[in-house]
């Protein structure tokens with residue numbers, strides 16, 4: 402449900418999301434931080450994240466970072482306009498367990514191309530690569546988009562409007578393997 406028109410109330414839109422996330426985190430705090438076997442028994446999993454390419458859409462990735470931190474992950478947020486090399490450098494430095502890429506402006510496919518090969522070259526052979534946001538221009542058939550990202554070596558690819566708890570649940574499954 403959209404409460405505001407995109408063109409006139411960007412701030413209200415962002416406030417609405419912030420409010421939604423705060424409520425989500427409060428509701429799930431116990432579930433994810435107290436009873437989460439993965440993050441209480443073992444050390445926190447480290448996730449490097451950022452907004453790839455020339456993309457400056459900061460809000461969604463910040464919210465995602467906040468929600469994942471609250472869910473018990475250690476987040477390394479590189480901010481916006483992050484190059485593939487910067488993702489890899491940070492993942493090597495922090496011995497990361499996953500790289501989570503955000504892309505909102507429509508050029509995600511081009512920006513993500515070759516990331517898996519560069520990870521392999523840097524010794525990050527098996528590191529899970531996740532991508533989400535608005536990965537391509539306009540509304541494309543997501544199954545096709547997903548296929549193309551999987552062919553590029555991504556582990557998980559998400560359509561627009563993916564719920565935060567979907568990502569958290571997927572990460573917990575991924576790390577329990």
Ligand code: B12
Nearest residue numbers: 456457458459460461503506507532533534535538539559
């Ligand atoms: C605010 C905004 C801007 C601001 C950004 C300010 C800032 N510093 O953040 C400004 C004005 C700078 C901007 C610029 C542009 N924008 Co803009 N922008 C928006 C807008 C209105 C809101 C984005 C937002 O903050 N949403 C709120 C957050 C909470 O949601 P979110 O970003 O989607 O993030 C959530 C999910 O996507 C998901 N998610 C994000 N990353 C990941 C990663 C993973 C792994 C997972 C699982 C989930 C996930 O979780 C987040 C939290 O729930 C959207 C339209 C909209 N309503 O979404 C357009 C929008 C993203 N922009 C768009 C465009 C085209 C542009 C420009 C190219 C316009 C232009 N011609 O100049 C430029 C690009 C500039 C650049 N270099 O990046 C398009 C993208 C279209 C596409 N992909 O096909 C959109 C969708 C508008 C539209 N309908 O056309 N924009």
